[in-house]
Amino acid sequence: MASDSRKQTSLHCLYYWAKETPDNVFLTQPFPDGHVEDITWKEAADQVSRMAAHLNGLNFPEQSKIAILGKNSAHWILADLAIWASGHVSVPLYPTLNGETAAYIFDHSEAKLLFLGKLDGKADGWNDIKGHVPADLPIISLPMSPRDDTPKWLDIIAKTEPAEPKLPTPDTLATLLYTSGSTGRPKGVMHSFRTMISVAEGLQQIFPVDSDERMLSYLPLAHVAERAAVETQALYYGFHLYFANSLETFQEDLQRARPTVFFSVPRLWMKFYLGVSAKLPPKKQKVLFNIPLLNSLVKKKVLKQLGLDHCRAALTGAAPLSAEIIDWYRNLGLELLEVYGMSENFAYSHANRPGKTKVGTVGNANPGVEHRIASNGEIEVKSPGLMLGYFKNDEKTKEDITDDGFLKTGDMGEIDAEGFLKITGRVKDLFKTAKGKYVVPVPIENRFNHPKVEVVCVAGANQPQPCLLVLLSDEARQELANGGDRKELEQELRQVFDAVNAKCEPHEKLAHMIVVKDPWTMENGMLTPTMKIKRNVIEDFYAGKMDGWFESRQTVIWES
Known part of the structure; x- marks a missing residue:
């Protein structure tokens, strides 16, 4: 794989662009009061060098672990870079963690300092986490930190002279990525600068990306997908990175960025689709999309309202997205490309290429994979992005990596004659019915699509037949609360339900569907930070009601 010696690591990239394009804007950060700050490459490198000098003065042992906790922001990235420039290892924490898990990561990682960033205790876990931050852990507050009683980033850099950065060698440990913990304790995935940069070097051979791109960073930077697809790419290619202020201003933030490359997860692609369908119902879409003179105008208007009219590369990953939704976006003129990767290989594994896609697959193996x-x-992958191992867990490392260097992904799949990989489910998601038959949930879930349904979960372990838990979209729940026709919706859901069952093997046929009452969120533990369902948590939550639902013998059950 080709490698640019001037951009050996993400830190090298920062100083490369600060020299080559010093006055180009690198980071654009909106603030709650409405003002927007631009930070050029030269300014970014200067701030990083000053903070690195401060960290050097704290005399931590080389390769100390330094935590970052906060929502995505320009200074989250600058903190990451400053940690590296001072010869230390960054440890990102999800802002939606509960306090107990955060305490575990602080302790397990042996964190020596915490960069505390953008948090408000409303749509994040700060109110729970703050009581679990070790009392003796030094804190530096980034802009928009919830603490004003600690040393502040801006004050420190204002009075500190910049240090010559400690440019790392590629095989040096760079970061610990703690898995989102959909099952059990999160594991600390160790990545070197080389494994991290592999995703950018490989992308050169798949997508034509350059310094003119624009991306919006809004999925958690603590997760490998955002770190690989957004932070690492922006640093390597030298393009402009925008941030979102809040969920309420997301559309405005998207319009400001006008991204040319956009990465999202299935839950958000589905939310975009549901939002459009609420304003322009599918039946009306079908009519308008089939009128020659209106066709392209309507589609362009929809993409513009989404803020994606400049987007030429749209990626989806982290979980399956149904073929029906992918086709809907493609019909609009947005070629959604499914990609695949894991924390353990820095998300460098598989991708569909522009003009060479196969819906329902995650594409071909990336260069070098x-x-x-x-x-x-089970799918096994050997990647240039393969982790160094799990921090303090050699036993688990040996269990998950084969003797010949392949990662056991935990996903089940098939490879077709053209090398396209199709993921058919998770090994651990398989469950047995009371009849002793195995059910694979994901393919069934992917077939259930309705414009008023946000997400579904196939459950029913040890029951006579599986069942389907259905979460309606926010718009649909609001519509029903305002007196909408429940019978009409129930009839529509039943039609989709029957169509799904028609394609199921006898032992997989769904006995009934339950329309759940309360939403599944990160805050209540039902979703991971990348909005995948936590199947075991959801199943445990509804386990006590399963017997009664089966005994009712109703096809559609509304949870009371």
Whole structure:
């Protein structure tokens, strides 16, 4: 794989662009009071060098672990870079963590300092986390930090002379990525600068990306997908990175960025689709999209309202997205490309290419990647982005990496004759019915699509047949609360339900569907930070009601 010696690591990239394009804007940050700040490459490098000098003065041992906690912001990235420039290891924490998990990560990682960033205790876990921050852990507050009684980033850099950065060698440990913990304790995935930069070097051979791109950073930077697809790419290619202020201003933030490359997860692609469908119902879309003179005008207007009319590369990953939704976006003129990767290989694994896609697959193996299917149906991947191992857990490292260097992904899949990989489910998601038959939930879930349904979960372990838990969209729940026709919606859901069952094997046929009452969120533990369902948490939550639902023998059940 080709490598640019001037951009060996993400930190090298910062100083490369500060020299080559010093006055180009690198980061654009909106603030709650409405003002927007631009930070050029030269300014970014200067701030990083000054903070690195401050960290050097704290005399931590080389390669100390330094935590970052906060929502995405320009200074989150600058803190990451400053940690590296002072010869230390960054440890990002999800802003939506509960206090107990945060305490575990502080302790397990042996964090010596915390960069505390953008948090408000409303749509994040700060109110719970703040009581679990070790009393003796030094804190530096980034802009928009919830604490005003600690040393502040802006004050420190104003009075500190810049230090010569400690440019790392590629094989140096760069970061600990703690997994989102959909099952059990999060694991600390160790990545070197080389494994991290592999995703950018490989992308050169897949997508034509350059310094003129624009991206919006809004998915958690603590997650590998955003770190790989957004932070690492922006640093490597030298393009402009925008941030979102809040959920309420997201559309405005998207319009400001006018991204040319956009990465999102299925839950948000679905939310965009549901938002459009609420204003322009599918039946009306079908009519308008089939009128030659209006066709392209309407589609362009929809993309413009979404803020994606400048987007030429749209990526989706982290969980499956149904073929029906992908086709809907493609019909609008946005070629959604499914990609695949894991924390353990820095998200460098598989991708569909522009003009070479196969809906329902995650594409071909990326340059330098090998893949195979093990005897138990599990996907195994050998990638240049393969982790160094799990921090303080050699046993788990040996369990998850084969002797010949392949990662056991935990996903089940198939590779077709053209090398396209199709993911068919998670090994751990399989469950047995009371009849002793195995059910694979994901393919069934992917077939259930309705414009008023946000997400579904197939459940029913140890029951006679599986069932379907259905979460309606925010708009649909509001509509029903305002007196909407429940019978009409129920009839529509039943039609989709019957169509899904028609394609199921006898032992997989769904006995009934339950329209759940309360939303599944990160805050109540039902979703991971990348909005994947936490299947085990959801199943446990509804386990006590399963017997009664089966005994009712109703097809559509509304949870009371």
